[in-house]
Amino acid sequence: MSEENQSFVKMEREESANFFDIVKLTKERANEKKNEEFSTKINRKETVRLGKHTKFNETTNAFIFKRSQGDEIGLALQFAIIHLTELFKKNKSSKDDLLLFQDFQKTKKVYFPAAGSENTPKHTLSDFKFKAQSPKGFQYFRNALGISDEDYISTIAKDKLKVMGNPAKSGALMWTTSDNQYVFKTVSKAQSKFLKQMLLGYYMTLHQHPNTFLTKFYGLYTLRMRKRSIRIVVMRNFFPHGIELTHKFDLKGSTISREAGEKEKQKSQPTYRDLDFNEIFKSLYLEPQYYSEIENSIKFDSTVLDAYNIFDYSLLLGVVKPKDQGIIKDLQRKMSRENFQNMVFQGGIPAKDKDGAQCYLYIGIVDMLQEYDLAHKLQYVWKAVKHGPHNLHKVSVQPPGKYKHRFDSYMLNNIFQPKKIEEKTPELEERIPAKNWQKAISLAIKNGKDLN
Amino acid sequence: MSEENQSFVKMEREESANFFDIVKLTKERANEKKNEEFSTKINRKETVRLGKHTKFNETTNAFIFKRSQGDEIGLALQFAIIHLTELFKKNKSSKDDLLLFQDFQKTKKVYFPAAGSENTPKHTLSDFKFKAQSPKGFQYFRNALGISDEDYISTIAKDKLKVMGNPAKSGALMWTTSDNQYVFKTVSKAQSKFLKQMLLGYYMTLHQHPNTFLTKFYGLYTLRMRKRSIRIVVMRNFFPHGIELTHKFDLKGSTISREAGEKEKQKSQPTYRDLDFNEIFKSLYLEPQYYSEIENSIKFDSTVLDAYNIFDYSLLLGVVKPKDQGIIKDLQRKMSRENFQNMVFQGGIPAKDKDGAQCYLYIGIVDMLQEYDLAHKLQYVWKAVKHGPHNLHKVSVQPPGKYKHRFDSYMLNNIFQPKKIEEKTPELEERIPAKNWQKAISLAIKNGKDLN
Structure with a gap:
């Protein structure tokens, strides 16, 4: 500074x-x-x-x-x-x-x-x-x-x-x-x-x-x-402060040209895309409760965007995959799971990769204000607000929603997948509240790095 | 039936x-x-x-x-x-x-x-x-x-x-x-x-x-x-089911011709007006906590109505003044005061008249959809929703709000008045939840009538 x-x-x-x-x-x-x-x-x-x-x-x-x-x-x-x-x-x-x-x-x-x-x-x-x-x-x-x-x-x-x-x-x-x-x-x-x-x-x-x-x-x-x-x-900023992301993805559910370019890949923190995700993770596996929360949120959000005739939005996904998995495992056992909202917005959503390694996910939907066809979108919102029976039939016409369906399906079948819970989290006396969880991960990652 | x-x-x-x-x-x-x-x-x-x-x-x-x-x-x-x-x-x-x-x-x-x-x-x-x-x-x-x-x-x-x-x-x-x-x-x-x-x-x-x-x-x-x-x-219907109102008022905060006609007064349940209220009650006295809740609600509601350019609305006030005050006093001591919202919407808000008799109040604001000047109101709402900088100055113009101020002032200074709490409600082991309070009053009133 x-x-x-x-x-x-x-x-x-x-x-x-x-x-x-x-x-x-x-x-x-x-x-x-x-x-x-x-x-x-x-x-x-x-x-x-x-x-x-x-x-x-x-x-x-x-x-x-x-x-x-x-x-x-x-x-x-x-x-x-x-x-x-x-x-x-x-x-x-x-x-x-x-x-x-x-x-x-x-x-x-x-x-x-x-x-x-x-x-x-x-x-x-x-x-x-x-x-x-x-x-x-x-x-x-x-x-x-x-x-x-x-x-x-x-x-x-x-x-x-x-x-x-x-x-x-x-x-x-x-x-x-x-x-x-x-x-x-x-x-x-x-x-x-x-x-x-x-x-x-x-x-x-x-x-x-x-x-x-x-x-x-x-x-x-x-x-x-x-x-x-x-x-x-x-x-x-959806991404956490003080924790370095292991990977960052901009996902749309399309595979056509959805790959980070060579120039992008050379950056210190490249933004990968759908095809890269397929190579790096294939899928991320979540406990049913978290999967279900993500499912609800994604479906809800894409329905809202669809209603505004918005498409071409992206799911921004940050993944933190701590090197020292042992420390994380310890921490996780102590973590309070009471408040999912805090976890999502502050501590990251726990998930596992295909090899069973623990990851934490940070999710946001971005690019809601795109230029493409904005005139049409404005007109649509405008009509929806407008009163008068002669406009009602226009309002009832729903946008096709193809983008939404592809988006939902890709995110909820390919990117995220539910997995069965292998072991029950033991009840410990003292659990770390979700608010401090981010700090704890941050420390764990730093320690992990020092050890390597 | x-x-x-x-x-x-x-x-x-x-x-x-x-x-x-x-x-x-x-x-x-x-x-x-x-x-x-x-x-x-x-x-x-x-x-x-x-x-x-x-x-x-x-x-x-x-x-x-x-x-x-x-x-x-x-x-x-x-x-x-x-x-x-x-x-x-x-x-x-x-x-x-x-x-x-x-x-x-x-x-x-x-x-x-x-x-x-x-x-x-x-x-x-x-x-x-x-x-x-x-x-x-x-x-x-x-x-x-x-x-x-x-x-x-x-x-x-x-x-x-x-x-x-x-x-x-x-x-x-x-x-x-x-x-x-x-x-x-x-x-x-x-x-x-x-x-x-x-x-x-x-x-x-x-x-x-x-x-x-x-x-x-x-x-x-x-x-x-x-x-x-x-x-x-x-x-x-704002008024309670199964309890007969002692008095019913339609109040506007105006005293000009605000008096029930002879024909109205001969009805079994006449709707009295501002001048009649002045004769019958003069004021109703509330414990500070209830007065403050009523104050908040009335000010909030009239601000909303004013923002829609709505005026000439009325406060509909139903008063239940049980004849047997002793039974009511007993009941009141047992009543749970935890949930004000339940009390207002189900049990009636407790108040006292100038002689100290216990009353219960039922309040609603009505006549929000009046014909008078409706075209103008429609236009106003319409403009408010409408986008575009050329309309913003019209939107910012607030309706004069004279009606609102007179309404607020009359209700909160004349109709309702705060009073000091005379005695603390003793802590009893068993209190009647607000939801059953209405039933209890209803029974008390019936008993009271039988006794008289």
Whole structure:
């Protein structure tokens, strides 16, 4: 960790750190950077094009998204999100606990001139405008997912956002928080609009099935900088913090060209695909209770996506296969199995590979906001909400759902398989609660590595 | 109870009674009535007009709504609701547990010719068509409110629906189930449409505030009979079954002409109004915990109604003031206070009048679907759902909310008032659970009456 960032961490640890401390620190750090550093005069010969709006400057080693540097976008995001969330929290009255469906369509806008204004602090970035889409809706979602405003701010403020050296295939630019808990990703105008329209359905999904594997959306923002609009979605990173994945897969249930390329395989953490999974694992075997939970969640989630006419989504699967299986076995015996939800979302779902080795799985369904045919999807959602009998027959027409069926079938027959329980877990006096389980695995893996 | 109806009650008691038994019994009973009985040739001299579509035939003592007799409408409703709910339950797959927001706009239609058809049984009423609006949505609401499909059907099938001799001021025709648990009420096309559009918001309300006093909607149906569409909403009756109310009030927080007329006062169970309340009770005093629960619910509910631009709603208040206060005092000491929700919805909220006499309160907010300015309300909801930045400013414009503020203030300062707890309830070994509390009061009141 660089010295300039240590002050952030310190601040975060102080319980009394309030908004103005955070603003001050953000400002101080921003001051350390000279404004010129974010100069984005682009010498075409020095830049590589990575996407429609994304470039990489080989001389300065900087990512550029629509005229602005990745680092500056990241700082502006931190600055504005912290400012807004705090303001929102402060002005919250008890009546505001009530979320109305109209709230999903609302926005909160703030202008942040570099010189500061009556309501906004000074900063050394370029002037920018900031818009939070449906702030109340996302606040509700975060709270429902166990994240308080304090958690949200402190995770984002912890340290500088890391621009990911590996932008998404879509050409989007991505950032993560320093602890890898949150992922920031640029989205198109159509995607942003689509997400906003999906929020009501998302609300219903979270209520009816809290174990959902669907992407956890924490915020949707528009940054207006250098006369260009940069739309950003904040999501939960499905993968664990502090545990290195043994394998990472992007699975669709299709075998056509679903193989990681040579270039991808040379990366330190390649994203493998369906055909690679077949070679590496063939199948993962779960105890019936876990298999059944995964089955329910996958079927539920794909039904929701199908209802929104969404397809081409992926199951993101992280596998941790500890080298020292003995330590894991010990730990597992002590583990509390009471709360499946905690296990799925915090500790990883236990499974075995074909040789009987213990693994832990981290699962998420991603790519819900794809560009392909988005106009059609928007139209579909729109019609579904629209009243009037002349539209009802259109609403009743269900999308074919072929993608869903292939997806369900492949995941639940090929990727995951139920296995019989070989031995009953002995009842021990002291069991490790699921919340500490991740920590325990992490330690076990480290120890295991040291021993090898 | 008439003999012809006893078979219904018997059927309801048999656990194994299935759909076909119910249909058979409905059919048998329908057969007993001669089709001519429902003849609706109207001699103008014999009828009194009670509303736009409602008439009363003084010779046959029958209510007529849009060409059909009240009794026949009631039988058709029972027949069709039972048929549809059973069918719906049978065809339900596990996947159907998922409620999507598109489901709120769906309908299920069935044609019931008197001669029967492949899918529908024979009956002796006029041919009719039946449409269930958002069957999945209402099923979800009923289940969320603790009513299974079996409960719903058996309550409706219990006995003949009672046409209420006292139709609503709106001119609507009303029915109740024999046990007074459910109220059926005709609604206009605009009201039906408005309710359908409100369902999403209603879903959010039930989730966020299960203690809501808002009308509990159980179903919305359209009966097409004699070429006229009869739209019916099914609601929960807020008032207790088996306990006679001492007083019934319709309160709005306005004092202008808010007084029961002489004709109303002569009824066996008059509906009093704001000015009458002031004379009879002045205020009702609640222990702080109950006052605070009522305060929360009223503020929450009026905020929801305000957000939908709904005003002119009423607080329906039923007061039970047992004559024998000693018995009640005894009972109260034994009562479990653990579950407020049960108390409110089943046992009545305890309160005292200005003389310290113990009362029990039953509260509901009604008239959410009023005709007045409904076009404007529809437009408002419509805009709120509508996407696109050019509409956002319209959405953000909040209705003035004057009605809400007057309503809140009047209810929470005049009607209900907090009082200090005089004595601590002693801890007794055995306390009556809230669910049996209503029964206990009922017995106590009856005993009290016998003693006087």
